[in-house]
Structures are given as C-alpha cells and as structure tokens.
C-alpha cells in the first residue's frame with residue numbers, strides 16, 4: 001500500500017509538470033494502455049482492507065489528470081496554428097501616406113501650365129541685397145515704393161562711395177528677374193516660384209511670409225498682347241475655361257506700362273459676392289512691360305529686346321481655387337486642414 005501511495009504522489013507531480021500537448025498527455029496517462037489504467041489494474045491486486053484508501057487516492061489522481069487534459073485542450077484551441085491562413089477577404093490595413101501641401105499643389109500646377117508654353121523654371125536667393133531686390137528693378141533711392149514693401153532688413157549698410165549695400169529678406173520674387181538676366185542673355189522665358197517676406201501684422205489676409213511666382217519673357221518684339229494672352233491662357237487653365245481676365249492700369253517701378261490682373265470671381269461667376277467684395281473680380285497678379293532701365297541694368301539693350309513680367313501670389317491663387325478663407329491655415333500645419341488635400345490631384 002505504501003508503495004502505491006508513493007507512486008500516486010509521484011505521478012501526481014508528473015502530471016502537474018507535464019510538458020507537451022494534449023494528445024501526448026492523453027496517450028501517456030489516460031489511454032487504455034496509459035499509466036492510470038496500469039494503476040487501476042494494480043488496484044485489483046491490493047489486499048482488500050487497503051483497497052478503499054488506495055482507490056480514493058487513485059480517483060484523486062484520475063480527476064487531476066482529466067482536469068489537466070481539459071486545460072491542455074483549451075490552450076491548444078485558443079492558439080491559432082502556425083500554418084493558419086489569414087482571412088484574405090478582410091479589408092486591407094490602411095497605410096496613411098502623406099500628401100502634398102496645397103501651396104505645393106498650386107505651385108506644381110502653375111509650373112505645368114507655363115512649361116507647356118515654353119517657360120523654364122528658375123530659382124533665386126531669399127536673402128538678398130538691395131541691388132537685386134530694389135535698385136536694379138528701378139526703385140529710386142528714397143522712393144516711397146521701397147517703404148511700401150515693409151522690408152525685413154538683415155543689415156543696413158553703405159559702402160565707401162555711399163552706395164546702398166543693405167542685406168534683406170527679399171520682398172518679392174522679382175529679384176530673380178535680375179539674377180536670371182545676369183546669367184543668361186535673351187531670349188529668356190522663365191517662371192520663378194519662391195518664398196517672400198514682408199514685415200506685416202499676421203491676419204487672415206496678410207502674413208509675414210508668403211509665396212509668389214514671377215514670370216519673365218524677353219525676346220525680339222514681345223508686346224503687351226503677348227502678356228495679355230499668356231495670362232488669359234493661364235487663368236483658363238488654372239480656374240476653368242469660362243474664366244475671364246481684366247487688366248487695370250497700375251504702377252510698379254520695374255514695368256511700364258503696368259497693370260493689375262484680375263480674374264472673374266469663381267465663386268459668384270462675376271455676379272458679386274463677399275469674396276470679390278461685390279465687384280465680380282479678384283486680383284491675382286501684378287504685371288507689365290519690363291522697364292527699359294531694368295533691361296539696361298542687366299546689360300540688355302532695350303532697343304533690341306522687349307519683354308513682359310508678372311508676379312502672382314501663390315496663396316491668393318490657392319485660396320481662390322480651393323475656397324480657403326484664412327491665409328494663416330497655410331503655415332499652421334494643422335493636419336485636419338492639410339488632410340483635406342489628400343485626394344486632390346493636381
């Protein structure tokens with residue numbers, strides 16, 4: 001009997017520490033030729049007065065083993081088999097890809113339109129000197145037009161001859177006209193997108209930095225009609241074929257004659273609304289025929305070459321195209337705003 005008790009205890013330990021799956025366990029302990037069957041066989045040979053106690057111990061072992069077997073089975077059911085194939089009918093996991101900024105979408109579209117007209121793309125510095133931002137563009141010294149630009153100066157400076165050597169953040173992309181004509185002789189046909197800076201209070205309509213696209217076309221016999229047709233073509237491509245343009249006389253030191261370019265209001269189709277301040281027209285660019293002094297400053301003979309130039313606000317175009325009412329949204333990087341351009345195909 002003592003022997004029997006010892007065996008039962010030993011097997012009880014084994015059962016509790018069993019390493020293996022449910023089927024292996026069943027075969028070893030619970031099957032017809034398993035350990036427990038053997039023990040029940042032995043029980044028959046135990047003297048009658050000890051049978052009761054031995055039987056009780058064996059039954060405890062049997063219950064424990066059966067419980068353990070159930071646990072092993074449950075464990076196996078909850079663990080997916082390594083070979084299980086995933087459900088291929090489930091919708092795919094969404095990967096969030098980024099998207100282009102609305103100003104980038106507009107810039108790319110502007111470039112695309114002008115490239116088809118034979119314009120190349122040029123670039124220039126944002127930190128500029130007085131010559132390229134003002135003087136070469138025919139801004140006279142102390143002219144109010146300089147003040148109008150609310151310049152951020154980096155260094156105020158005069159050289160020994162008293163010439164202006166100021167360093168500043170460019171106030172417009174017109175500086176690239178000069179840089180380009182220093183590098184290349186006409187004919188020149190280029191657009192120049194970039195960021196510009198002005199010392200203005202930030203509001204829904206103004207910011208201290210924004211973006212422009214400059215355009216320059218210099219060749220033999222370029223006339224005002226070329227300017228008008230080019231911008232008319234651009235307006236229709238950008239905003240839709242029904243778009244009209246209007247030119248109003250204006251003033252810029254670097255163009256003569258100068259004009260302000262308006263497009264018919266997209267929102268009310270020219271009838272008058274809050275966006276166009278009930279005029280039916282919205283301004284998108286300044287333009288004109290390049291002033292002879294600008295050409296001379298770049299060693300181009302104004303008797304030989306003529307040209308037109310324009311400067312367009314990228315924010316302005318984007319706000320009209322996508323009906324955005326606040327300029328600050330472009331630089332706040334709020335993903336709720338930016339995400340809305342996810343499906344926009346430029």
Ligand code: DAH
Pocket residue numbers: 171172173174214215252254255285286287288309310311312
């Ligand atoms: N530079 C001007 C501005 O920032 C815009 C402009 C007007 C550019 C006329 C031009 C132009 O090239 O011809 O207000």
